[in-house]
Amino acid sequence: MSTPTLAIDGLVKRYGDQTVVDGVSIRVEPGECFALLGPNGAGKTTTLRCALGLTTPDSGTITLCDEPVPARAREARIKTGVVPQFDNLDPDFSCAENLVVFGRYFGLDRATVEGRLPGLLEFAGLESKADSKINTLSGGMKRRLTLARALVNEPRLLVLDEPSTGLDPQARHVIWERLRRLTAAGTSVLLTTHFMDEAERLAHRLAIMDHGRILATGTPREVIAKHIEATVVEVHGDWPGGMAAWVEAHGRRLSRRCELSAETVFCYTEDAGELLAHLSGQDGLRYLHRPANLEDVFLKLTGRDLRD
Incomplete structure (x- = not known):
């Protein structure tokens, strides 16, 4: 049996008297897309922040890319890519420069990142836009570049927060196709989304949470068959x-x-x-x-x- 890329067991996080994550357990296997679903305030963001070592839990254990979190959170994040809900590309740089600069955050030298540029730009469908400034790109292009940027360090786990928010149907389908390519190649994906059709199409397994607790888990078809x-x-x-x-x-x-x-x-x-x-x-x-x-x-x- 393979070792999970991410293992969360009994995670609890409180703020004062409020318990925002209440005994959450999640496993994301290699090459698996796992969707974490829930309404606003369900505890999804806090769970992700704890998993990445950005928030310290009150109890529970987290292992990310074979590293204990938060004890070795920095080492774990080096093996992780994150696509935030809103694009934060640097408008002063070109597409290629955004990738090179971001790679330096992971301690990669310029030659290494430049060697990965052709593959990353091809993945994003932006081969002809390498020298284009960010403000000349469409919303779909920016989203694909943000996804490619998260892969510059060749992560074992890719965390995506609402990856297709604000995109038209064509751009959404392109993003979905790219994510399927990643999981087929062995990259694990942890996805949060408010689009249920997106979760049904992409997720091998999912969990629905609310008020800090997991309410249902399984494959999309298993969850539907069991609960409705x-x-x-x-x-x-x-x-x-x-x-x-x-x-x-x-x-x-x-x-x-x-x-x-x-x-x-x-x-x-x-x-x-x-x-x-x-x-x-x-x-x-x-x-x-x-x-x-x-x-x-x-x-x-x-x-x-x-x-x-």
């Missing part, structure tokens, strides 16, 4: 007394579980046949029948209320 009904019917439209009245009159009877959000009813069921037959005869109602997905699980476990 097989199918969902979304119902909205015109009904006497509103959709809440439809839920009481029909929704609860025709489905295993109903949730009313604004004026849309989410009906969860293993067999939607009787519900669909009812809806097909209601001219005022519109509906969407689909398989349950990771977003349904996320909302079931963490709730639909907005988080600041």
Whole structure:
């Protein structure tokens, strides 16, 4: 059995009387993409900061790239790449210069970094932009360059915080393809994202956390199968007394579980046949029948209320 690239066991972090991480355990294997999901304030960022040795935990153990953290956090971070949520490229430098300067932070000499430049620029799809200044790049180009920059030290673990925020669909798919290339080559990836489709597409395994605790873990399909009904019917439209009245009159009877959000009813069921037959005869109602997905699980476990 291989040694995990990252192993977190029983992690606890408190700020005063508030416990923001409460007994979290996570393992990221070599060549695995592991997604850590949760609403704002769930404890994801604190967990990542503890894993990187930037925040000292109150209890628990962390091993990152075979180094104990925080005791040897600096040595562990040398073997780690981090892609922050927002790009922090230096606008005064070209694409190539950003990579060279960043490599010096890891103690790499210029010749070593310059030897890696062609591969990094190819990975980012920026071979023709080596001498271009940052302010001439599109948002997708900047994101790909930030990803390539995090690989300048050839890390064993790549930590990505919301990697595709603000990107158009084309740019997102390019980022996803690059990340698959990394894991196929043996690099471990620890991903946080609010895009459930991104987690479903990329993650080999994932954990959903809230209020500092892990609520569910497994492969995306395992988590969906364990925590949610097989199918969902979304119902909205015109009904006497509103959709809440439809839920009481029909929704609860025709489905295993109903949730009313604004004026849309989410009906969860293993067999939607009787519900669909009812809806097909209601001219005022519109509906969407689909398989349950990771977003349904996320909302079931963490709730639909907005988080600041």
